[in-house]
Amino acid sequence: MTDSAVMTPPALSAKKPFYRTLYFHVLLAILLGVLLGHFAPSLAVQMKPLGDAFIKLVKMVIGPIIFCTVVTGMAGMGDIKKVGRVGGKALLYFEVVSTLSLVIGLVAGHLFRPGAGFNLNPAAIDTKALAGFTTAAHEQNTVEFLMHIIPDTVVSAFSTGNVLQILLISVLFGAALAATGEYGRPLVRMIDRFAQTFFGIVHIIMKVAAIGAFGSIAFTVGTFGIGAVLPLLKLIGTFYLTLAFFVLVVLGIISRLLGFSILRFLSYIREEILIVLGTSSSEAALPRMLEKLERLGCSKSVVGLVIPAGYSFNLDGTNIYLTMAVLFIAQAFNIDLTLTQQLTLVGVAMLTSKGASGVAGAAFVMLTSTLMVFPIIPVSGMVLILGIHRFMGTGLAIANTIGNGVATLVVSAWEHELDRSKLNAEMSRRHTE
8 A cells, every 4th residue: 555545535534623614714703893893883884895895806706607607507408498497497496485485574574563663654754865775776677677687798797797697698608509519519618617717716715705704794783883773673583583484494394305404504505604694795605606506416507597597586585575674664654554465565576576686785675666566655664774774684695595505406306417415425524524
């Protein structure tokens, strides 16, 4: 036996000390950010560029990674009908689970009644802070959203970072490349090499994830403070409790039907969850989610289609936020919605949740768009939520990330392209780390 043969097994089996892992660094950074925001808010607010810079670094590579992943996955399919089948199954799953999440938000709003007791008067509320959001809501309707999917140029889709536009270009490019057959194989291999290079860039960027999380959470706590949360603690607590129910029970049942534990899956993506927790941005975890789901045994083609599409069509946490927030505002004004109005709310929210995709402060714009359809509820009530939106936005971003991960596993299983042995081995290995 050679020396190298003797030395290899220990090196492979050695575990990285917990204090050198990404999740420990990010968790520590979040705690330090909260402390700085609470005890030195003026200094904490100045940390905002750290979080913004990290999110910009991640967004910088999202477009190329989606393009490379989708194109190589579709070229590997070789069957355009399969692309339509995978997309159809994904949309079916998205709509069913999205509707369920909207209903769960409604039920939680009725059960806990977080807005009861405010007794607000619409005339006494200053709505100047809402001007930007109401303008954006007016600009975003379903028809314009569908037209906005088509970019002005191929380059503009990547320069603006619009995920749906990049996905459209990627699907068209992948379909055209798949049609060339063997002639296009060298280009497919080259694009695959580009993908690996961009994933390598992501690994480098993640080395500063803790700094980004620290900056974002310090700014949030320093700007809004713990005092801004206390009057609306019931809404925040109810919201997070509902999110936990959705993830652990609803997604837990779906996961169990697929043959894996949702808790194991959460443990597997714990770094990504902490990154979203620190930055309040689900996009910050997108590149690593693409990579990790492939490692779990999902086919590259399914991962490349489902994850990017899910960022516009499978917003489980956002849906819960929408219906709970509307009910909260209605309760704060002592307005009782009829069953017909509540069913209409679910239908409207299903559309508006797509219509504000790609807009800054998307969830808040979605809420504005939804309320505008219900003149019985004063839009001015959103002032209550404006101050705590970022705290709630963190939770909905985490739920969206988890939901898209589970959706990818579901569609992969439906397509019989989920490597069960790889899934079990990878989750078991990560669970013991």
